[in-house]
Amino acid sequence: MGKHISKLCTTAFFAALCGTASAYTLTGTVSDSDRAPIVGAKVSLTNLNQSTTTDDNGKFTIHEDEEDMAIRAAQKPGNFSLNSGVLSFTQGSSSPVQVKVFDMMGNQVFNKVLQGSGSIDLSAVVEAQGTYLARVKLGSTQQTIRFNASGNYSGSFGAASSRALLKEVAPGGEPLQVTADGFDTLVVKLSSLDTNVEIKLTKSAPTEEQFTFGYALKNAPRKSKGCGKDPVLKGTKQYQCQKKTWDNPWPNASVDCSAQLFEINGREYYVTFPQNYDKNKPYKLLFANHCMGSSANHMATWVSADRDHISPYYAQKAQDTEGNYIFVAPQGNDNGTWNGEEDHKFIHQLLTHLEDNYCIDTTRVFATGFSFGAMFTNSLSWEMQNRLRAVAVYAVAAYNIWLPNYGKGAYPKQNLPIAWMAVHGKQDNMCNYNSARDSALVEILRHNGKADANGNFTDASAEKSQLKEYTNGQHVCYDFTTVDPRFPVKFCSHGADHQWSATDNGDNSKSWVPALVHEFFEQF
Known part of the structure; x- marks a missing residue:
């Protein structure tokens, strides 16, 4: 039964x-x-x-x-x-x-x-x-x-x-x-x-075009391994956040104490997280590489200390009004300078660590730097095209620093394009303007030309002859037209000397650089 x-x-x-x-x-x-x-x-x-x-x-x-x-x-x-x-x-x-x-x-x-x-x-x-x-x-x-x-x-x-x-x-x-x-x-x-x-029915999002290398403009975010994890949003090392007196010329300089100090493999770095960090939201990431004589601490904390530190992270933090970025200031390994392969290794390890533990959009990682920090950023742009979407360099020089070579070492140079923006003063006697224009810029253009029928990027360096440059008064920015639209190249020249926070017509109240750099990064 x-x-x-x-x-x-x-x-x-x-x-x-x-x-x-x-x-x-x-x-x-x-x-x-x-x-x-x-x-x-x-x-x-x-x-x-x-x-x-x-x-x-x-x-x-x-x-x-x-x-x-x-x-x-x-x-x-x-x-x-x-x-x-x-x-x-x-x-x-x-x-x-x-x-x-x-x-x-x-x-x-x-x-x-x-x-x-x-x-x-x-x-x-x-x-x-x-x-x-x-x-x-x-x-x-x-x-x-x-x-x-x-x-x-x-x-x-x-x-x-x-x-x-x-x-x-x-x-x-x-x-x-x-x-x-x-x-x-x-x-x-x-x-x-x-x-x-x-x-x-809901209208479909446009189908995102796929490429052998790189991503479509305005591509959908790619979440890192750290998305969904509960992060430890607290620095592993303590630092004194107080009024700065670097060589005492700016005794009234204030600081931004929102940055936190961390360490990885013996190397220090500062991070500023969005105020309301969401473990499920993929954030953009910006590395701000300090210049010689400065430090990661200066980069992350100083406010209006001097024309090199008018605002943390080259004033990009102030541009991020919606809280879409995580800002990182790594510390150079040799008395404030950047040496070579060990620094490339540091940035690779640091980026992997951040992506593994925090929610980051792996397709929107940027880097910027001034002077020696620009040289190091430019060096990264020759090798890290698979991990960096774009860079902005202020007063760059393609000399006096370790640069990757094709097929040599752990971090060799790549024949790949990268979005690249430069800001340089024509009166710069420290990092020669002509060198930036005729060497650093040209090297980028050689790999950023529009892809051919086989998908290989072509040489766009011939367009340098059409470059429009500063003459007097207002700064001049030139956007190259023969490069692949996914890898734009912008070269901005101004009439001042060795500085990144340039102004026009002697107006020292506000630099035009931060907003323009933010706009360059935000096109992706």
Whole structure:
């Protein structure tokens, strides 16, 4: 005797077992978020393999009557008979056959899935003289039979004359799929096929173009491994955040104490996190590399100390009014300077550490620096094109520092482009202006030309001859036109000497550089 389960003795229960799903008519309207009708959308009952398209008013109808269902069922041939409690079934395949038996109180007394063809004695699982309901299901078709232990019944899956074959609404609802060009596919679950529905589709985001190297402009963020992790937003080392008096020429200089001091593999660095850091939001990341004689502490904390430290992180923190950046100031290893391969190793290790522990957009990592910090930033741009999206260099020089070589060392030079911006004074006698224009700039242009038919970037250095430069008064910025648009190159010249926070016409109240650099980074 089979074990009884909880009672389901309701009108709906018997209707589900004994009624026929025969005819149904599904109607509806498909529109966009503005309620405008979508013409030609495909509407499909996926389990039933029934579909249609919307008309000029975005309306649709899917109808199927008993005869249509029987014809469809006939495409899945199979036969069964129930004689003296023995259920026999045959089919031309090994599709599963589900057999369930219920008593008239709604208790399930038998449930088994069989394969192919065969027979099973139901009399062993039912009470003598009782009346039962057997539900036999093959594929998407189903037969429900009323019987007793000694009664006889015979029927056929796929017989056109069988009106009892039906398609139940799937558990959890019948899936209705709606697709249309330019819109996200939507699947809804219907509790009934005899109903009217209103469907709203959302416009698809533009398909992002993929490249062998690099990313599309305004690409979707790529989350680092640290996204979702609970970070430790507290420095591992203590530092005194107090009024600075570097050589005492600026005794009134204030500081920004929001930065925190960390250490990795014996190297120090400062980090300023957004005020309301979200572990699930991928942040942009900016490295600010200090100049000779300065330090990571000066870069991260000094405010209005001098023209080199008018605001933390080359004033980029002040530009980030929406809190979309994490700012990092690494410390040079040799009395405030940058030496070579060991510094490249430091930045690689530091970036990996940050990406592994904080939520960073790995496609929007930037670097900037002034003077010796510009030289080091430029050196990184020759080797780290796979990890840095763009750099901005102030008073750069392609000499007096270690520079990567092609195919040599742990951090070799790459024949790859990178977005690059330079700011340089024509009166600079420390980092020669002509060297920046004729050497550092040209080296970048050699790899930033528009890709050819094979996807290889070309040489755009010939355009240097068209460079527009400062003459007097206002600064001049030139955007190169023959470079790949994904790897823009901008060269800005001004009339001052060795400084990064340049102003126009002697106006020392506000530098034009920070906003322009922020705009350069924000185009990605």
